[in-house]
Amino acid sequence: MKLYHSPTSPYVRKVLMTAIERGLDDRIERITVNGFGEEHRGANPLGKVPALVPDGGGPALFDSLVICDYLDGLARPDGRLIPAEEPARSRTLRAHALGQGITDAALLLQQQKLRNQKLDTPLPEDWWIERQRTAVRAACDDLERDPTPLEGPLDLGQISVATALGYLDFRFPDLAWREGRPKLAAWYEAFAQRPSFARTAPPEG
């Protein structure tokens, strides 16, 4: 397996710890990249590390919880880090969400700090905004290229994508995500007929 890796990333560290604790460390080849570079966007359209390419190829896995869950399932059945049974499962995932939330918040603070620092080569004013817009575009392109994850019976992946696209319509219509993406647009129009989607729409205006 290949892991797109950055030595300072706390998310990468969580994945590496999981691999070590589950005895899979020697099966992982680390590919060190600049987390804010472009080298790994082919593996992860969102442009973030970690991303894991499983043995035998296939699409890379992200984000860190998905990778940890995958590694946990690959290893021996005893000593699971994400328990299968309730209530241990929810207790673990809740604690994970707290840790992840702390990390997400700290990373935002760090990014703000970097922007305010006097760098030798200052980042362009809109660098960070453009990076986020690129992530949105690349993720939508990925779904347009291969919509198969959106097919089949309703699952949380479909709900996640539909609510994300709905949020783009609500807050960022200028991103015009439907343009050049007829398959994704058609899928969304059909999905939007679900009563659960209509009943949870954000207030207008």
Ligand SMILES: N[C@@H](CCC(=O)N[C@@H](CS)C(=O)NCC(=O)O)C(=O)O
């Ligand atoms: N939710 C993601 C977060 C990953 C993440 O934000 N990684 C940072 C490095 S610590 C990154 O790649 N940032 C680049 C970017 O946001 O464009 C996960 O849990 O894997």
